[in-house]
Amino acid sequence: MTKREPLMSKEYFDHHLITVDQFLQKTLANMDTYTDQAGAKFDVLRDCLSLLYARYSRGYPITSLKSDFMHVLEAWEALRDADVDDVYTNSFKNDLTNYVESVGLLSLSVLLQFDSSVIYRLLVCIRNEGQDLLFERFVARVLGPQQRKPAKKLLYPKVYQALYDASEAPAKEQPELIHQFLAHWYKRIKNVGWHDAHKGPKGGGFKGYWCWEAAGVALAFGIDDSSFRDLPYYPKDLADFARTRS
Template sequence: MKKFDEIKREPLLQEAAFKDSLSFWKEFYFERQAESFLSIERPDYVNVEGLSWSWCFGSLQLLVGLYSGGEAIDSLRPYAEHMFSQFQRHKQAYPDFSLKLWEPDAYQFALWLLSLAVLLNMPGRIEQVAGYLSDNAEDGQDLLLRQLFARVGIALAGNDLINKRPYAELLNAINAQGDEQQQALRSYLKQWYRGMRNCYWHDRHRRRSDAGFFGYWAFEAGMVTVLWDVDDAPYRNLPYYPKDLVDYARERQVIQTFPRSLQTATYSDAIAKSGELCPRTGVWVCDDWVVGPQTFMQGVEMPADEGRILTWRLVKGL
């Protein structure tokens, strides 16, 4: 039998502390039934909704921890199904639950959930994940998530990038090609961990003798690599890149589940108003200003007509 240090994917894991954490997560969030535990009568001051939520992120930490510890990816699928089912159970029990994208942890949860659903080829879970995102503009609507969900066939609102660090490089990657795309992903991975300082798990490997540390992974970089069919040679061995999960997805032809036609289909009715930043490079038309089709680069300010606010419509993504 191989030693733990030979099979672990996360080099920072310390065996004893990690196995203690893994045992706890399995016992409390996988082997124990959430429904029966949560149905126990409790005093009014006990936050049962908070206990229910703990099954969501506890199950997610268990899944990520198993990957970090070197478990075979096929063996992760039951844990992934369990994790997604806990989020769905929580949403059904508390319909007002939503991930507010201005919160760094919520934003990262959205990226992780989408990425894991794609990389483990669980397309039926993707629409559920989209349903967890708040539809209130005050809670955050994000251009990067809009484009990522568009790639898997789901339309979301969002014209601006909520967090430019480190996500601007990932946004650049999905709108670039060739060497430029590879270098954008490489740059994203190199600054990813520094950009996560506001997330609850940042630097967890330094705390309490590593208790609760489940590994650091930019799963979204793996998802973009697979869905945009990027050659990952320039960044394959960088920290935080889930290369084994990428290989798994490619071996199983996950990209066939998400044909490239989805990449532009949901943009056919995309709109942007004067003064807003162009959400995607492409050909735009304005029905109330006779200027003909115009090509705008992503990120430029959409023009007005001598102060008159116009509505632009995307007709072709580039």
């Protein structure tokens, strides 16, 4: 098993994965005892996400990540059912972290080659219909024209303008636009909650830095990734996995 994420050691990831799984299993085993069911299910979702991301970073086989993704989806659905007060809203407008994670999960659902039924379930969890041009254009490309609210603007143009432009540009211009997007992606998402996590004590819960959406958009819009596939943060073996199966 070859580690994919260069910033931390395989020993770090092995320890991190064991620790997170232990917390997850403890929460699941004691679920009936929690008075705040939504809060407990939110913790389960966060742990499932951490395992999905960190297992990719550690080098787990891509086919094994499909079950990790489904655990994330099922945990999110359980949270939606329990969160009757809508505490965990996942607002795009108010939180760049929510947006980055949501467009990343949509990308992962495409890259892992899930069928439309799974993607529809994910969209129910994500919500935010009609809030962002890139997100809605991506959904329409993946699922075909939908009865969704049209978006009027790009919520985070400083980060995502080049990626959105790539989805609309002539074919010969698309690779360069994604190259530009990837080249600036990490520094422009400095306001996400996990930015520079690897610099924290004992790794700060670091799970890896991956720009899933660059690969997801490239796949969905048929963009040649040969000119940017070796840039940092691009999950190139996941992109290759998807391209050989699509």
